Amino acid sequence: MDFAFDARTEELRAKLLAFMDEYVYPAEAVAHEQRDRLASPWENVPVVEELKAEARRQGLWNLFLPDSEYGAGLTNLQYAPLAEIMGRSPQLAPTVTNCAAPDTGNMEVLTQFGDEQQQKQWLEPLLAGEIRSAFAMTEPDVASSDATNITTHIERDGDEYVITGRKWYISGAMHPDCKIFIVMGKTDPDGEDVRRQQSMVLVPRDTPGVAIERAMQVFGYEDHYHGGHAEVIFDHARVPVSNLVGEEGGGFAIAQARLGPGRIHHCMRLIGMAERAIELMCRRAVSRHAFGKALAQQGVVHNWIADARVTVEQLRLLVLKTAWLMDTVGNRGAHTEIQSIKIATPRAVVDILDRAIQLHGAGGVSQDFPLAELYAGARTLMIADGPDEVHQRSLARRELKQYL
Known part of the structure; x- marks a missing residue:
């Protein structure tokens, strides 16, 4: 297993990191302000539409789709570090690059199972962001x-x-x-x-x-x-x-085909959410003082940050292994790993975000920091795409089967 980034991944990572710094992070507060002024909360936010145009101009569009006819043609292993970067701003970044659920999964379904007319009528405008x-x-x-x-x-x-x-x-x-x-x-x-x-x-x-x-x-x-x-x-x-x-009676199989990539995409983005939380923890710890010294000098804060770093490195390796297996032996061959990351990643990231919120005090639950919204998203993923307990049940059965 070689998880080194190839030349194309490195190129896209550099472009995406620059795009995040120059456009996405500054737009987070702007998007909230603009949305609050809209007549309906569901209207298109102007800055989001501007970022979509910029992402398309830079070629940062439909990166999730492995089919080169319709998308970027990236493997799961190539897309993983890009999804992680997007996960640092999970509300904005996936949306403005046309890599946001549920559209991603629906485009995958139409690509794999849609007929020519369905692809022309629905897939093409989805790919175009129309x-x-x-x-x-x-x-x-x-x-x-x-x-x-x-x-x-x-x-x-x-x-x-x-x-x-x-x-x-x-x-x-x-x-x-x-x-x-x-x-x-x-x-x-x-x-x-x-x-x-x-x-x-x-x-x-x-x-x-x-x-x-x-x-x-x-x-x-x-x-x-x-x-x-x-x-x-x-x-x-x-x-x-x-x-x-597809065919009558094929709905369950299509759902499984749709949810497999979706689960790993969520876990990739969760790694980015955890990285954002660690960054915010560190910045907060060195800038705030309590009881005569910086929070960064408090032993419990050291433990939180160290544990978070160890956890993220472990999770990233498991996610990359899963991506590699999906590319080399297919979703079925990676079934154990897909379920493993679906169980482990949201649970661990929720814990990291919880510590980050604690470190920020009242600010952590406010709208002035992204932590509360990140927490809500991560906690929801312990339910979405199949609750943890369903994956635990299936995974345990597979482990026990060889002993029965």
Whole structure:
């Protein structure tokens, strides 16, 4: 395993680091101010649109997509250090480079499973940043950690599918540019194989019978830059049969293909969030004094910073190993490592952020520092893309199998 950055990665890292310093970090406060002045919290923030144009101009666009026909053509190992850099400003940086969820996962789905017409109608404008999208899987009335529980019906009626169900925490759905939903539901609810009951269909947002019920907050945050999260009602919404993604009964497999890269992207960005927290801790520790000496001279602060550094170095190596395995043996061959980083990374980064907040005192929970928002994002990732306990269950079963 060789994790040294190749020439292309080094070039993109240098460009992205400069872009962050010159444009992204200075724009964080500006974006908050501009958003507060908007008539609706979901409107496009002017500085974000300016940064998107600059990112495209510099070639820092669609870096996540390994398909060179549509994206940058980077491997997971090449993209990992770039995602880490973006994770230092997780609300702005992924958004302005068109590398933000849920659009990334939806573009991957359309690239791998969409037909020519679906790619032309929806993938191309997503790649260009002209529209946004949402992925409608989670439901409020069932334990969605078990995807076989999903109750939304997708019933064929002649040349159309009729979609009926209720979804929530549908990321991206509040954004005014969100034009398309990828909806997961059951086309064969009584099928013998519970993993072949589900399918995915494309549902334009303006389809009659589709209604945004309400916006959902995350720890009190609206998550504006990702297009928010919504509860969505599908009340006998009709779409052509040609809107089926892949094949009937393929929804569960498509979901797994979508979530694999998404999980590692989240973990890459979490490393960047932890690095930002360590930087803020160090700056705070050398600039503040209590009880006659700098915080940097307090033994407990030494422990927090040292432990954080050790943890980040360990996590980064595991994430890079996972990226390397995904590139060399595929997602299935990297299954154990993907689950390992999904369990370990959010949990550890939450702890680092918690220490950083503690070190900042009241400032740590305020809007004057990014720590509270980073904490909310990291803590949410212990639930998103499958809660930790589901991954622990699967990982333990795999370990035990060889002894049974």
